[in-house]
Amino acid sequence: MSEPTYTALVDDHLLFHGTLPALLHSLKAHEDHHASMPVIFEDHTGLHIDFDLRGTLDEVLSRYTPTPESTERPKAxxxxxxxxxxxxxxxxxxxxxxxxxxxxxxxxxxxxxxxxKQTATRATEAARHFITAMAGNRPQYEEALRALYASNEDSFTNQTRTWPKAIRDTALRLATPAFTFHAQNHAQKPA
Structure with missing residues:
Protein backbone atom coordinates (compact mmCIF):
# COMPACT_ATOMS: atom_id res chain seq x y z
CA MET A 1 0.00 0.00 0.00
CA SER A 2 1.27 3.46 -0.85
CA GLU A 3 2.08 6.04 1.77
CA PRO A 4 -0.96 8.11 2.87
CA THR A 5 -1.29 11.59 1.40
CA TYR A 6 -2.86 14.77 2.73
CA THR A 7 -4.25 17.99 1.30
CA ALA A 8 -4.04 21.35 3.09
CA LEU A 9 -6.00 24.39 1.95
CA VAL A 10 -5.93 27.98 3.15
CA ASP A 11 -8.76 30.32 2.17
CA ASP A 12 -9.84 27.99 -0.68
CA HIS A 13 -6.29 27.84 -2.07
CA LEU A 14 -4.08 24.77 -2.13
CA LEU A 15 -1.25 25.04 0.37
CA PHE A 16 0.03 21.49 0.12
CA HIS A 17 -0.67 18.00 -1.21
CA GLY A 18 1.60 15.09 -0.36
CA THR A 19 2.92 12.75 2.30
CA LEU A 20 2.80 13.30 6.06
CA PRO A 21 6.43 14.31 6.72
CA ALA A 22 6.34 16.85 3.88
CA LEU A 23 2.94 18.10 5.07
CA LEU A 24 4.25 18.65 8.59
CA HIS A 25 7.23 20.60 7.20
CA SER A 26 4.86 22.75 5.14
CA LEU A 27 2.47 23.33 8.05
CA LYS A 28 5.28 24.40 10.39
CA ALA A 29 6.68 26.78 7.74
CA HIS A 30 3.21 28.22 7.13
CA GLU A 31 2.58 28.61 10.87
CA ASP A 32 5.84 30.53 11.28
CA HIS A 33 4.85 33.15 8.69
CA HIS A 34 1.03 33.31 8.58
CA ALA A 35 -1.82 33.72 11.01
CA SER A 36 -4.36 31.80 8.90
CA MET A 37 -4.89 28.16 9.80
CA PRO A 38 -4.97 25.56 7.02
CA VAL A 39 -7.80 23.07 6.69
CA ILE A 40 -6.25 19.61 6.33
CA PHE A 41 -7.79 16.49 4.82
CA GLU A 42 -6.57 12.91 4.80
CA ASP A 43 -6.92 11.90 1.12
CA HIS A 44 -7.77 8.23 1.73
CA THR A 45 -10.93 9.12 3.68
CA GLY A 46 -11.55 12.74 2.74
CA LEU A 47 -11.95 13.52 6.43
CA HIS A 48 -10.77 16.71 8.09
CA ILE A 49 -7.79 16.12 10.36
CA ASP A 50 -5.86 18.32 12.78
CA PHE A 51 -2.26 18.15 13.89
CA ASP A 52 -0.66 19.45 17.07
CA LEU A 53 2.09 21.71 15.75
CA ARG A 54 3.44 22.82 19.12
CA GLY A 55 7.18 22.60 19.56
CA THR A 56 9.99 22.30 17.07
CA LEU A 57 9.66 20.62 13.70
CA ASP A 58 11.58 17.61 15.05
CA GLU A 59 9.13 17.30 17.96
CA VAL A 60 6.16 17.48 15.60
CA LEU A 61 7.71 14.93 13.24
CA SER A 62 8.44 12.53 16.11
CA ARG A 63 4.87 12.88 17.34
CA TYR A 64 3.30 11.86 14.00
CA THR A 65 5.77 9.82 11.98
CA PRO A 66 6.16 6.15 12.82
CA THR A 67 9.51 4.64 13.60
CA PRO A 68 11.02 2.66 10.71
CA GLU A 69 9.94 -0.96 10.71
CA SER A 70 12.11 -3.93 9.93
CA THR A 71 12.94 -4.26 6.26
CA GLU A 72 13.03 -8.05 6.53
CA ARG A 73 10.65 -9.63 4.05
CA PRO A 74 8.17 -12.19 5.31
CA LYS A 75 8.79 -15.73 4.20
CA ALA A 76 6.44 -16.95 1.49
CA LYS A 117 -14.51 -2.10 -6.21
CA GLN A 118 -13.54 -1.25 -2.62
CA THR A 119 -11.11 1.39 -3.91
CA ALA A 120 -13.89 2.97 -6.00
CA THR A 121 -16.28 2.98 -3.04
CA ARG A 122 -13.63 4.50 -0.79
CA ALA A 123 -12.86 7.17 -3.41
CA THR A 124 -16.54 8.10 -3.68
CA GLU A 125 -16.83 8.42 0.09
CA ALA A 126 -13.58 10.40 0.38
CA ALA A 127 -14.76 12.84 -2.28
CA ARG A 128 -18.15 13.12 -0.55
CA HIS A 129 -16.55 13.91 2.81
CA PHE A 130 -14.29 16.50 1.23
CA ILE A 131 -16.93 18.30 -0.85
CA THR A 132 -19.41 18.28 2.02
CA ALA A 133 -16.84 20.01 4.22
CA MET A 134 -15.47 22.43 1.63
CA ALA A 135 -18.38 22.98 -0.77
CA GLY A 136 -21.53 22.06 1.14
CA ASN A 137 -22.78 25.64 0.91
CA ARG A 138 -21.61 26.32 -2.65
CA PRO A 139 -23.77 26.44 -5.76
CA GLN A 140 -24.37 23.08 -7.45
CA TYR A 141 -23.26 21.11 -4.36
CA GLU A 142 -26.26 18.75 -4.41
CA GLU A 143 -26.02 18.27 -8.17
CA ALA A 144 -22.30 17.51 -7.86
CA LEU A 145 -23.05 14.98 -5.13
CA ARG A 146 -25.65 13.27 -7.34
CA ALA A 147 -23.15 13.17 -10.21
CA LEU A 148 -20.52 11.70 -7.88
CA TYR A 149 -22.84 8.88 -6.79
CA ALA A 150 -23.96 8.30 -10.38
CA SER A 151 -20.28 8.04 -11.36
CA ASN A 152 -20.83 10.68 -14.02
CA GLU A 153 -17.48 12.44 -14.31
CA ASP A 154 -18.61 14.87 -17.01
CA SER A 155 -21.57 16.05 -14.95
CA PHE A 156 -19.45 16.22 -11.79
CA THR A 157 -16.87 18.37 -13.58
CA ASN A 158 -19.63 20.59 -14.98
CA GLN A 159 -21.35 21.00 -11.60
CA THR A 160 -18.11 21.96 -9.84
CA ARG A 161 -16.81 24.37 -12.49
CA THR A 162 -17.69 27.51 -10.46
CA TRP A 163 -16.01 26.28 -7.28
CA PRO A 164 -12.54 27.59 -6.36
CA LYS A 165 -9.86 25.77 -8.35
CA ALA A 166 -8.21 24.09 -5.34
CA ILE A 167 -11.53 22.68 -4.12
CA ARG A 168 -12.63 21.61 -7.60
CA ASP A 169 -9.29 19.97 -8.41
CA THR A 170 -9.04 18.18 -5.05
CA ALA A 171 -12.60 16.86 -5.30
CA LEU A 172 -11.93 15.53 -8.78
CA ARG A 173 -8.60 13.99 -7.72
CA LEU A 174 -10.27 12.18 -4.82
CA ALA A 175 -13.18 10.97 -7.00
CA THR A 176 -11.13 9.90 -10.04
CA PRO A 177 -10.55 6.27 -8.93
CA ALA A 178 -14.33 5.82 -8.67
CA PHE A 179 -14.98 7.41 -12.05
CA THR A 180 -12.25 5.27 -13.64
CA PHE A 181 -13.56 2.04 -12.08
CA HIS A 182 -17.12 2.66 -13.23
CA ALA A 183 -16.03 3.75 -16.72
CA GLN A 184 -13.96 0.57 -17.14
CA ASN A 185 -16.75 -1.67 -15.88
CA HIS A 186 -19.35 0.06 -18.03
CA ALA A 187 -17.12 -0.39 -21.11
CA GLN A 188 -16.69 -4.11 -20.37
CA LYS A 189 -20.42 -4.88 -20.14
CA PRO A 190 -21.95 -6.33 -23.31
CA ALA A 191 -24.40 -4.05 -25.10
Missing part, protein backbone atom coordinates in the same frame (compact mmCIF):
# COMPACT_ATOMS: atom_id res chain seq x y z
CA UNK A 77 4.91 -20.31 2.10
CA UNK A 78 2.13 -22.34 0.60
CA UNK A 79 -0.20 -24.40 2.68
CA UNK A 80 -2.03 -27.49 1.61
CA UNK A 81 -5.72 -27.77 2.30
CA UNK A 82 -8.35 -30.12 1.08
CA UNK A 83 -11.16 -28.78 -1.07
CA UNK A 84 -14.21 -30.64 -2.25
CA UNK A 85 -15.54 -30.06 -5.75
CA UNK A 86 -18.12 -31.77 -7.91
CA UNK A 87 -16.88 -33.85 -10.86
CA UNK A 88 -17.90 -31.14 -13.34
CA UNK A 89 -15.73 -28.64 -11.44
CA UNK A 90 -12.71 -30.95 -11.54
CA UNK A 91 -13.33 -31.57 -15.24
CA UNK A 92 -13.40 -27.84 -15.94
CA UNK A 93 -10.22 -27.28 -13.91
CA UNK A 94 -8.47 -30.15 -15.76
CA UNK A 95 -9.32 -28.48 -19.09
CA UNK A 96 -7.54 -25.32 -17.96
CA UNK A 97 -4.22 -26.83 -16.92
CA UNK A 98 -3.06 -27.32 -13.37
CA UNK A 99 -5.97 -27.24 -10.93
CA UNK A 100 -3.88 -25.44 -8.32
CA UNK A 101 -2.66 -22.79 -10.75
CA UNK A 102 -6.16 -22.27 -12.15
CA UNK A 103 -7.65 -21.91 -8.66
CA UNK A 104 -4.95 -19.42 -7.70
CA UNK A 105 -5.66 -17.36 -10.85
CA UNK A 106 -9.42 -17.41 -10.14
CA UNK A 107 -8.93 -16.35 -6.53
CA UNK A 108 -6.48 -13.59 -7.51
CA UNK A 109 -8.87 -12.29 -10.19
CA UNK A 110 -11.75 -12.22 -7.70
CA UNK A 111 -9.57 -10.53 -5.08
CA UNK A 112 -8.39 -7.84 -7.51
CA UNK A 113 -11.93 -7.17 -8.67
CA UNK A 114 -13.05 -6.81 -5.06
CA UNK A 115 -10.08 -4.56 -4.22
CA UNK A 116 -10.84 -2.33 -7.23
Missing amino acids: SASTREITLLPRHWSWLDEHGSASATLRRLVDTARLSNIE
Whole structure:
Protein backbone atom coordinates (compact mmCIF):
# COMPACT_ATOMS: atom_id res chain seq x y z
CA MET A 1 0.00 0.00 0.00
CA SER A 2 1.27 3.46 -0.85
CA GLU A 3 2.08 6.04 1.77
CA PRO A 4 -0.96 8.11 2.87
CA THR A 5 -1.29 11.59 1.40
CA TYR A 6 -2.86 14.77 2.73
CA THR A 7 -4.25 17.99 1.30
CA ALA A 8 -4.04 21.35 3.09
CA LEU A 9 -6.00 24.39 1.95
CA VAL A 10 -5.93 27.98 3.15
CA ASP A 11 -8.76 30.32 2.17
CA ASP A 12 -9.84 27.99 -0.68
CA HIS A 13 -6.29 27.84 -2.07
CA LEU A 14 -4.08 24.77 -2.13
CA LEU A 15 -1.25 25.04 0.37
CA PHE A 16 0.03 21.49 0.12
CA HIS A 17 -0.67 18.00 -1.21
CA GLY A 18 1.60 15.09 -0.36
CA THR A 19 2.92 12.75 2.30
CA LEU A 20 2.80 13.30 6.06
CA PRO A 21 6.43 14.31 6.72
CA ALA A 22 6.34 16.85 3.88
CA LEU A 23 2.94 18.10 5.07
CA LEU A 24 4.25 18.65 8.59
CA HIS A 25 7.23 20.60 7.20
CA SER A 26 4.86 22.75 5.14
CA LEU A 27 2.47 23.33 8.05
CA LYS A 28 5.28 24.40 10.39
CA ALA A 29 6.68 26.78 7.74
CA HIS A 30 3.21 28.22 7.13
CA GLU A 31 2.58 28.61 10.87
CA ASP A 32 5.84 30.53 11.28
CA HIS A 33 4.85 33.15 8.69
CA HIS A 34 1.03 33.31 8.58
CA ALA A 35 -1.82 33.72 11.01
CA SER A 36 -4.36 31.80 8.90
CA MET A 37 -4.89 28.16 9.80
CA PRO A 38 -4.97 25.56 7.02
CA VAL A 39 -7.80 23.07 6.69
CA ILE A 40 -6.25 19.61 6.33
CA PHE A 41 -7.79 16.49 4.82
CA GLU A 42 -6.57 12.91 4.80
CA ASP A 43 -6.92 11.90 1.12
CA HIS A 44 -7.77 8.23 1.73
CA THR A 45 -10.93 9.12 3.68
CA GLY A 46 -11.55 12.74 2.74
CA LEU A 47 -11.95 13.52 6.43
CA HIS A 48 -10.77 16.71 8.09
CA ILE A 49 -7.79 16.12 10.36
CA ASP A 50 -5.86 18.32 12.78
CA PHE A 51 -2.26 18.15 13.89
CA ASP A 52 -0.66 19.45 17.07
CA LEU A 53 2.09 21.71 15.75
CA ARG A 54 3.44 22.82 19.12
CA GLY A 55 7.18 22.60 19.56
CA THR A 56 9.99 22.30 17.07
CA LEU A 57 9.66 20.62 13.70
CA ASP A 58 11.58 17.61 15.05
CA GLU A 59 9.13 17.30 17.96
CA VAL A 60 6.16 17.48 15.60
CA LEU A 61 7.71 14.93 13.24
CA SER A 62 8.44 12.53 16.11
CA ARG A 63 4.87 12.88 17.34
CA TYR A 64 3.30 11.86 14.00
CA THR A 65 5.77 9.82 11.98
CA PRO A 66 6.16 6.15 12.82
CA THR A 67 9.51 4.64 13.60
CA PRO A 68 11.02 2.66 10.71
CA GLU A 69 9.94 -0.96 10.71
CA SER A 70 12.11 -3.93 9.93
CA THR A 71 12.94 -4.26 6.26
CA GLU A 72 13.03 -8.05 6.53
CA ARG A 73 10.65 -9.63 4.05
CA PRO A 74 8.17 -12.19 5.31
CA LYS A 75 8.79 -15.73 4.20
CA ALA A 76 6.44 -16.95 1.49
CA SER A 77 4.91 -20.31 2.10
CA ALA A 78 2.13 -22.34 0.60
CA SER A 79 -0.20 -24.40 2.68
CA THR A 80 -2.03 -27.49 1.61
CA ARG A 81 -5.72 -27.77 2.30
CA GLU A 82 -8.35 -30.12 1.08
CA ILE A 83 -11.16 -28.78 -1.07
CA THR A 84 -14.21 -30.64 -2.25
CA LEU A 85 -15.54 -30.06 -5.75
CA LEU A 86 -18.12 -31.77 -7.91
CA PRO A 87 -16.88 -33.85 -10.86
CA ARG A 88 -17.90 -31.14 -13.34
CA HIS A 89 -15.73 -28.64 -11.44
CA TRP A 90 -12.71 -30.95 -11.54
CA SER A 91 -13.33 -31.57 -15.24
CA TRP A 92 -13.40 -27.84 -15.94
CA LEU A 93 -10.22 -27.28 -13.91
CA ASP A 94 -8.47 -30.15 -15.76
CA GLU A 95 -9.32 -28.48 -19.09
CA HIS A 96 -7.54 -25.32 -17.96
CA GLY A 97 -4.22 -26.83 -16.92
CA SER A 98 -3.06 -27.32 -13.37
CA ALA A 99 -5.97 -27.24 -10.93
CA SER A 100 -3.88 -25.44 -8.32
CA ALA A 101 -2.66 -22.79 -10.75
CA THR A 102 -6.16 -22.27 -12.15
CA LEU A 103 -7.65 -21.91 -8.66
CA ARG A 104 -4.95 -19.42 -7.70
CA ARG A 105 -5.66 -17.36 -10.85
CA LEU A 106 -9.42 -17.41 -10.14
CA VAL A 107 -8.93 -16.35 -6.53
CA ASP A 108 -6.48 -13.59 -7.51
CA THR A 109 -8.87 -12.29 -10.19
CA ALA A 110 -11.75 -12.22 -7.70
CA ARG A 111 -9.57 -10.53 -5.08
CA LEU A 112 -8.39 -7.84 -7.51
CA SER A 113 -11.93 -7.17 -8.67
CA ASN A 114 -13.05 -6.81 -5.06
CA ILE A 115 -10.08 -4.56 -4.22
CA GLU A 116 -10.84 -2.33 -7.23
CA LYS A 117 -14.51 -2.10 -6.21
CA GLN A 118 -13.54 -1.25 -2.62
CA THR A 119 -11.11 1.39 -3.91
CA ALA A 120 -13.89 2.97 -6.00
CA THR A 121 -16.28 2.98 -3.04
CA ARG A 122 -13.63 4.50 -0.79
CA ALA A 123 -12.86 7.17 -3.41
CA THR A 124 -16.54 8.10 -3.68
CA GLU A 125 -16.83 8.42 0.09
CA ALA A 126 -13.58 10.40 0.38
CA ALA A 127 -14.76 12.84 -2.28
CA ARG A 128 -18.15 13.12 -0.55
CA HIS A 129 -16.55 13.91 2.81
CA PHE A 130 -14.29 16.50 1.23
CA ILE A 131 -16.93 18.30 -0.85
CA THR A 132 -19.41 18.28 2.02
CA ALA A 133 -16.84 20.01 4.22
CA MET A 134 -15.47 22.43 1.63
CA ALA A 135 -18.38 22.98 -0.77
CA GLY A 136 -21.53 22.06 1.14
CA ASN A 137 -22.78 25.64 0.91
CA ARG A 138 -21.61 26.32 -2.65
CA PRO A 139 -23.77 26.44 -5.76
CA GLN A 140 -24.37 23.08 -7.45
CA TYR A 141 -23.26 21.11 -4.36
CA GLU A 142 -26.26 18.75 -4.41
CA GLU A 143 -26.02 18.27 -8.17
CA ALA A 144 -22.30 17.51 -7.86
CA LEU A 145 -23.05 14.98 -5.13
CA ARG A 146 -25.65 13.27 -7.34
CA ALA A 147 -23.15 13.17 -10.21
CA LEU A 148 -20.52 11.70 -7.88
CA TYR A 149 -22.84 8.88 -6.79
CA ALA A 150 -23.96 8.30 -10.38
CA SER A 151 -20.28 8.04 -11.36
CA ASN A 152 -20.83 10.68 -14.02
CA GLU A 153 -17.48 12.44 -14.31
CA ASP A 154 -18.61 14.87 -17.01
CA SER A 155 -21.57 16.05 -14.95
CA PHE A 156 -19.45 16.22 -11.79
CA THR A 157 -16.87 18.37 -13.58
CA ASN A 158 -19.63 20.59 -14.98
CA GLN A 159 -21.35 21.00 -11.60
CA THR A 160 -18.11 21.96 -9.84
CA ARG A 161 -16.81 24.37 -12.49
CA THR A 162 -17.69 27.51 -10.46
CA TRP A 163 -16.01 26.28 -7.28
CA PRO A 164 -12.54 27.59 -6.36
CA LYS A 165 -9.86 25.77 -8.35
CA ALA A 166 -8.21 24.09 -5.34
CA ILE A 167 -11.53 22.68 -4.12
CA ARG A 168 -12.63 21.61 -7.60
CA ASP A 169 -9.29 19.97 -8.41
CA THR A 170 -9.04 18.18 -5.05
CA ALA A 171 -12.60 16.86 -5.30
CA LEU A 172 -11.93 15.53 -8.78
CA ARG A 173 -8.60 13.99 -7.72
CA LEU A 174 -10.27 12.18 -4.82
CA ALA A 175 -13.18 10.97 -7.00
CA THR A 176 -11.13 9.90 -10.04
CA PRO A 177 -10.55 6.27 -8.93
CA ALA A 178 -14.33 5.82 -8.67
CA PHE A 179 -14.98 7.41 -12.05
CA THR A 180 -12.25 5.27 -13.64
CA PHE A 181 -13.56 2.04 -12.08
CA HIS A 182 -17.12 2.66 -13.23
CA ALA A 183 -16.03 3.75 -16.72
CA GLN A 184 -13.96 0.57 -17.14
CA ASN A 185 -16.75 -1.67 -15.88
CA HIS A 186 -19.35 0.06 -18.03
CA ALA A 187 -17.12 -0.39 -21.11
CA GLN A 188 -16.69 -4.11 -20.37
CA LYS A 189 -20.42 -4.88 -20.14
CA PRO A 190 -21.95 -6.33 -23.31
CA ALA A 191 -24.40 -4.05 -25.10
